[in-house]
Amino acid sequence: xxxxxxxxxxxxxxxxxxxxxxxxxxxxxxxxxxxxxxxxxxxxxxxxxxxxxxxxxxxxxxxxxxxxxxxxxxxxxxxxxxxxxxxxxxxxxxxxxxxxxxxxxxxxxxxxxxxxxxxxxxxxxxxxxxxxxxxxxxxxxxxxxxxxxxxxxxxxxxxxxxxxxxxxxxxxxxxxxxxxxxxxxxxxxxxxxxxxxxxxxxxxxxxxxxxxxxxxxxxxxxxxxxxxxxxxxxxxxxxxxxxxxxxxxxxxxxxxxxxxxxxxxxxxxxxxxxxxxxxxxxxxxxxxxxxxxxxxxxxxxxxxxxxxxxxxxxxxxxxxxxxxxxxxxxxxxxxxxxxxxxxxxxxxxxxxxxxxxxxxxxxxxxxxxxxxxxxxxxxxxxxxxxxxxxxxxxxxxxxxxxxx
Ligand SMILES: Cc1cc2nc3c(=O)[nH]c(=O)nc-3n(C[C@H](O)[C@H](O)[C@H](O)COP(=O)(O)OP(=O)(O)OC[C@H]3O[C@@H](n4cnc5c(N)ncnc54)[C@H](O)[C@@H]3O)c2cc1C
Numbered sequence: 001x002x003x004x005x006x007x008x009x010x011x012x013x014x015x016x017x018x019x020x021x022x023x024x025x026x027x028x029x030x031x032x033x034x035x036x037x038x039x040x041x042x043x044x045x046x047x048x049x050x051x052x053x054x055x056x057x058x059x060x061x062x063x064x065x066x067x068x069x070x071x072x073x074x075x076x077x078x079x080x081x082x083x084x085x086x087x088x089x090x091x092x093x094x095x096x097x098x099x100x101x102x103x104x105x106x107x108x109x110x111x112x113x114x115x116x117x118x119x120x121x122x123x124x125x126x127x128x129x130x131x132x133x134x135x136x137x138x139x140x141x142x143x144x145x146x147x148x149x150x151x152x153x154x155x156x157x158x159x160x161x162x163x164x165x166x167x168x169x170x171x172x173x174x175x176x177x178x179x180x181x182x183x184x185x186x187x188x189x190x191x192x193x194x195x196x197x198x199x200x201x202x203x204x205x206x207x208x209x210x211x212x213x214x215x216x217x218x219x220x221x222x223x224x225x226x227x228x229x230x231x232x233x234x235x236x237x238x239x240x241x242x243x244x245x246x247x248x249x250x251x252x253x254x255x256x257x258x259x260x261x262x263x264x265x266x267x268x269x270x271x272x273x274x275x276x277x278x279x280x281x282x283x284x285x286x287x288x289x290x291x292x293x294x295x296x297x298x299x300x301x302x303x304x305x306x307x308x309x310x311x312x313x314x315x316x317x318x319x320x321x322x323x324x325x326x327x328x329x330x331x332x333x334x335x336x337x338x339x340x341x342x343x344x345x346x347x348x349x350x351x352x353x354x355x356x357x358x359x360x361x362x363x364x365x366x367x368x369x370x371x372x373x374x375x376x377x378x379x380x381x382x383x384x385x386x387x388x389x390x391x392x393x394x395x396x397x398x399x400x401x402x403x404x
Pocket of ligand 1: 032033034035036037038056057058059068069070071072143144145146173174175176177178179197199235297320321322323329330331332333334335336337338
């Protein structure tokens with residue numbers, strides 16, 4: 001009989017737990033979410049000798065899942081390197097240069113060059129590099145997890161189609177709208193930060209740009225653009241009230257966490273085009289105007305996490321990546337955090353399984369190493385937003401005490 005987790009969301013581990021991940025056994029590891037964090041969890045676990053790894057991804061196989069530019073720092077690049085993924089497979093332009101440009105009255109007035117400690121990829125290139133390495137039968141698409149309970153003391157996953165799976169360890173890598181976070185850490189809710197990352201891919205293959213360009217045309221906006229295969233990827237941050245967001249994208253920000261091309265109304269296009277005309281130098285405004293396919297992401301905040309691992313019956317559940325702590329995009333830390341946390345989790349689980357390290361201590365050590373970085377990124381976002389004059393003045397995230 002399944003027991004609903006919500007009745008005992010943080011029940012203490014048994015004093016002598018049955019150890020499902022014990023030396024020599026093959027634990028069943030269920031990864032919820034098959035995006036960047038989910039795949040970079042599954043691949044190193046498989047490499048480390050965990051054979052019973054399954055990824056459950058809500059999106060159907062056929063769903064178009066385009067994603068934009070992502071900067072990865074050296075630790076995340078190193079994780080991918082150790083997976084044997086050649087950097088040239090997912091880095092199309094190997095520039096480390098970021099041009100920071102102050103713009104006034106649509107003219108560049110000051111430019112500084114910075115070196116980024118990493119490389120730019122795109123979600124699409126990286127996701128393809130990761131999923132193409134998953135052995136057959138690991139990725140299960142069209143499987144939306146809806147609940148987590150226990151059966152005979154073991155974690156039990158329930159899916160939208162009524163199917164169920166038993167696991168020993170549940171890794172929630174299910175992104176900003178995480179079901180895992182809602183079940184395990186329900187008091188942490190997303191809050192709209194008052195501005196939107198409008199995004200587009202402009203098909204301008206003749207573009208001469210090789211570096212990342214960040215334009216700051218004054219308070220209340222920021223424009224980033226960089227080359228990607230087949231054109232330019234741009235992000236235009238603009239302040240937007242919740243009412244206008246709903247008018248532009250058909251639902252409030254808390255409900256429409258990703259506005260896909262079909263959600264972008266004519267009013268939203270006109271709003272972005274008008275700001276580009278008024279604020280950006282002419283070539284950049286032209287890039288925006290020429291972009292047919294647009295998307296948008298409302299920028300959200302959340303209270304910082306205080307833990308990453310929860311006992312569930314005789315097993316465990318963990319949160320990582322955006323499921324743990326979605327952070328504002330201009331921190332450029334979301335994917336980095338997820339990849340670093342995934343690699344750290346593999347190390348902790350491998351020490352437990354191969355050398356008998358205490359599992360709870362191993363997970364506590366993993367949390368101890370990765371939680372501060374996640375918390376720092378949660379705090380960094382509102383500070384950057386305030387410097388840029390974007391959105392509503394931030395409510396300070398509430399510090400809470402930590403535990404495992
Ligand atoms: C404009 C912009 C720029 C960014 N730039 C950077 C950057 O430069 N550097 C950086 O590090 N990060 C950056 N980020 C953040 C980065 O894109 C995210 O942090 C990262 O993609 C999160 O990956 P994830 O796998 O944790 O979550 P997601 O990519 O959101 O994946 C979650 C997956 O879980 C699936 N899912 C959800 N619910 C369920 C369920 N119930 N059951 C099964 N599956 C489910 C979803 O379908 C999805 O595939 C940027 C973000 C934006 C919007």
